[in-house]
Amino acid sequence: HTVRIWNTLSGKEIRKLDTGDSVNFATFSPDGKQIVSAFMYSENNPVCIWDTETGEEILSLVGHTAYVSSAAFSPDGKRIVLASSDKTVYIWDVETKKEIRRLEGHTDRVNSAAFSPDGKRIVSASDDKTVRIWNAETGEEIHRFEEYSNDVRSAAFSPDGKLVVTADADNTVRIWGVRLHPEIKKLRRLKGHTSEVYFTTFSPDGKQIVSASWDNTVRIWNVETGKEIRKLEGHTNRVFSAAFSPDGERIVSASSDH
Numbered sequence: 001h002t003v004r005i006w007n008t009l010s011g012k013e014i015r016k017l018d019t020g021d022s023v024n025f026a027t028f029s030p031d032g033k034q035i036v037s038a039f040m041y042s043e044n045n046p047v048c049i050w051d052t053e054t055g056e057e058i059l060s061l062v063g064h065t066a067y068v069s070s071a072a073f074s075p076d077g078k079r080i081v082l083a084s085s086d087k088t089v090y091i092w093d094v095e096t097k098k099e100i101r102r103l104e105g106h107t108d109r110v111n112s113a114a115f116s117p118d119g120k121r122i123v124s125a126s127d128d129k130t131v132r133i134w135n136a137e138t139g140e141e142i143h144r145f146e147e148y149s150n151d152v153r154s155a156a157f158s159p160d161g162k163l164v165v166t167a168d169a170d171n172t173v174r175i176w177g178v179r180l181h182p183e184i185k186k187l188r189r190l191k192g193h194t195s196e197v198y199f200t201t202f203s204p205d206g207k208q209i210v211s212a213s214w215d216n217t218v219r220i221w222n223v224e225t226g227k228e229i230r231k232l233e234g235h236t237n238r239v240f241s242a243a244f245s246p247d248g249e250r251i252v253s254a255s256s257d258h
Helices: none
Strands: 002-006 013-018 023-028 034-039 047-051 057-061 068-073 079-084 088-093 099-104 110-115 121-126 131-135 141-145 152-157 163-168 172-177 185-191 197-202 208-213 218-222 228-232 239-244 251-255
Touching (some): 002 023, 002 034, 034 068, 163 208
Antiparallel strands (some): 002 013, 034 047, 079 110, 088 099, 121 131, 208 218
């Protein structure tokens, strides 16, 4: 029932945000001044935005019919995209607290949604075994990746917006090229994990990928070659997420081992 902010150099807790409910997801705004968190069981399934300096709740987005799997700010910090288990993706305006658009088409729970670096597109991953790219302004579905045999847990754009990486329940990571739309093609399939891959994302320079898996490991991959660079071991239970630091020199991971 908490969101905690930590000093990465000292390892000390800076601030604890008491949410009153189980937190399913939390992430920073682009300028680092705000945090958006999603609650798993709260009434009306609200999403809250917090001030990182004061720890105060700035606003709450209420009205979802199911829990929110992920939340992410747009690059300019003015919008938030939410992935929901009600099979939809929502776009909210931070200032007005109003829902701008609802992206519908997935036929099962949506596990993640994220903006492209220019904020013009959104990529979503779902248990319906598809990954979809949407026009963030019109809500139109631009493309659909369907070459999946199992649930897709997460999807993210590369820093230049030319690639998409996905984490798959069939133990693999896939890289797709999206630059030559509509001639979108699968570039590479990364194999090595021995259990479901739950989350993946690019490094800030786009040259590496980090993946978090239920095989208790975090792995780093070379984007160009598709080869595993390093396997990070130490967790004693499922790893649900991992991310690079903004300078690309460190990785943070979160696991069921507490």
